[in-house]
């Protein structure tokens with residue numbers, strides 16, 4: 001693979017940009033692979049990437065029923081933070097955040113990581129107490145956050161109305177090295193690196209069945225024919241229950257639509273990410289100038305990629321309270337993704353009852369930020385059978401009552 005560099009751009013500018021290679025290959029499927037990953041979202045691609053990079057396993061195929069990054073990875077609002085309360089969560093999200101710091105260099109692909117700072121507004125006394133507690137927990141976990149007062153909030157984000165009509169801003173949990181990254185670029189950069197290691201990324205290849213010999217996986221049925229494998233990683237977010245059903249086990253997962261919207265582009269007016277959980281709305285400004293606005297999850301299970309209309313109204317109403325200048329903006333577009341929710345709002349990275357089948361799901365409304373950490377841990381689990389980052393998130397926790405309750409950190413915020 002030719003490396004991207006300032007020199008390469010100059011060379012191609014002179015040659016009329018005719019010398020660029022395809023970023024990833026488009027091969028025909030082999031009969032079998034050592035490892036098959038189902039789902040070419042960020043988590044599936046990161047798993048493949050770290051299988052190759054950290055464990056030298058490169059006879060790998062990533063099977064995608066649509067186009068890579070076309071699921072939630074290409075539909076999210078790109079917030080990256082690691083200010084979670086429980087130790088196992090802080091560990092995996094902070095691992096991911098720290099990997100994001102150098103991901104562009106590691107992949108030789110600009111993922112546009114922008115550590116502009118994330119603030120979660122405290123708008124009730126209960127939230128003030130909760131966020132102070134999280135700041136103390138983060139200090140013990142080695143995650144850099146601080147609790148800040150309303151004056152500092154206003155200084156960091158001048159367009160906020162501090163004395164909101166229903167809920168004044170009392171303070172915020174501030175993570176200065178949280179931020180955003182370009183979601184498509186994360187998927188494309190990982191895909192390019194996987195392809196460069198000789199892995200196969202097979203798009204338009206839906207898995208329709210899981211082939212077993214007794215309790216062991218031996219391959220999958222796909223729309224491009226049967227393919228054999230020794231190990232199977234299921235990394236399909238909102239379709240996890242469907243794939244688990246094919247393999248013959250059940251998951252404690254519900255699928256619901258979560259939606260987002262963007263405004264028309266405007267001049268730069270906000271250079272931090274703000275989340276307001278009490279009124280439920282969160283916002284950042286993209287490099288194109290659009291205000292990127294996250295909405296709520298539907299209150300009922302579904303597999304639509306739209307979301308319901310009343311959420312748009314609720315979200316915009318909440319944000320106008322906090323940012324009155326938004327009332328004069330037009331909405332440009334709105335979309336949804338199918339998110340996979342567990343009862344404790346924490347992910348599942350685990351072996352399964354079928355030998356050789358591993359599952360990575362349950363990232364729900366907040367898994368974009370976790371992509372590199374999740375891939376790192378899942379690859380370790382698949383290659384070695386155990387991973388300190390993944391082990392607390394095993395399926396066994398639901399049987400044993402070892403819940404990792406992140407309903408405050410992840411149930412609403414993303």
Ligand SMILES: Cc1cc2nc3c(=O)[nH]c(=O)nc-3n(C[C@H](O)[C@H](O)[C@H](O)COP(=O)(O)OP(=O)(O)OC[C@H]3O[C@@H](n4cnc5c(N)ncnc54)[C@H](O)[C@@H]3O)c2cc1C
Pocket residue numbers: 038039040041042043044063064065066067068069070071072073074075076077078079080205206207208235236237238239243258259260294335336337338339361363364365366367368369370414
């Ligand atoms: C509106 C919205 C806003 C969000 N905002 C944030 C945010 O700000 N910050 C954050 O951290 N997270 C956010 N998230 C969550 C985040 O997007 C997800 O947790 C993350 O992208 C999940 O990645 P994934 O790789 O697991 O899933 P996906 O990207 O959905 O990838 C799964 C892939 O599996 C494929 N697949 C499914 N079934 C099959 C099959 N049978 N065969 C082959 N392939 C199959 C799908 O086509 C899909 O491409 C948001 C999500 C949404 C929807």
